[in-house]
Amino acid sequence: MQVAMVDLEHHFANHPSLFTGLTMTLVSGHVYALTGPSGSGKSTLLGILAGWTTPSSGTVVHTGIEAIGWVFQNPHGVAARTALDHVALPLLAQGEKRSDAEKHASTYLARFNLTYAANRAFKELSGGEAQRLMLARAIAAAPSLLLVDEPTAQLDPRTAATVNQTLGAIADDGTIVVVATHDQRTREACTDVIDLGEYT
Numbered sequence: 001m002q003v004a005m006v007d008l009e010h011h012f013a014n015h016p017s018l019f020t021g022l023t024m025t026l027v028s029g030h031v032y033a034l035t036g037p038s039g040s041g042k043s044t045l046l047g048i049l050a051g052w053t054t055p056s057s058g059t060v061v062h063t064g065i066e067a068i069g070w071v072f073q074n075p076h077g078v079a080a081r082t083a084l085d086h087v088a089l090p091l092l093a094q095g096e097k098r099s100d101a102e103k104h105a106s107t108y109l110a111r112f113n114l115t116y117a118a119n120r121a122f123k124e125l126s127g128g129e130a131q132r133l134m135l136a137r138a139i140a141a142a143p144s145l146l147l148v149d150e151p152t153a154q155l156d157p158r159t160a161a162t163v164n165q166t167l168g169a170i171a172d173d174g175t176i177v178v179v180a181t182h183d184q185r186t187r188e189a190c191t192d193v194i195d196l197g198e199y200t
């Protein structure tokens, strides 16, 4: 399973290039921090990796990528549903029995330090808990490629730290993870860095 970026260049009509000459192969089990100044094209590159945006030149070759997951900067959940329900849902959708899905969901909650919050409604969760829940839910859906956009942007530094602590373990199942971020500590929690500042 891999995603190969080959000589990518992108610019919007009548604008200069955001990045150029970007060649890199993303592999299973790695968590890539996607960094660069504001406006350098991080979100645009996530869209290119997902296949939503066609690069101006170069190619992205997906090998063995079946499902792509996203986690956005603002957590979205169902207010009255519990944390456990949010993670069990993708497992039920994969055909697991409810009892198995809940057991399995509990292990994902544990991985993101949320065991204590399993039976809390989404609306009762703090920003950091809700963001960790989004990561747990995304991983439970077993994507081959997970794209995460600024997971700590809305969080204070202490809460952000609780999210960053879980990032290292996020690719344990072999998922390829790309995290767009401005946060130095998020960057340090990842295994690799793609710095768009190097491709201008």
Ligand SMILES: Nc1ncnc2c1ncn2[C@@H]1O[C@H](COP(=O)(O)OP(=O)(O)OP(=O)(O)O)[C@@H](O)[C@H]1O
Pocket (backbone or CB within 6 Å): 012, 013, 018, 036, 037, 038, 039, 040, 041, 042, 043, 044, 045, 180
């Ligand atoms: N559809 C579009 N048409 C024209 N310009 C666009 C479009 N989408 C984004 N841009 C511009 O391209 C540049 C890169 O945007 P992008 O959101 O990818 O940057 P970013 O690195 O994610 O920024 P930030 O760190 O501020 O979130 C910005 O100047 C943005 O205004």
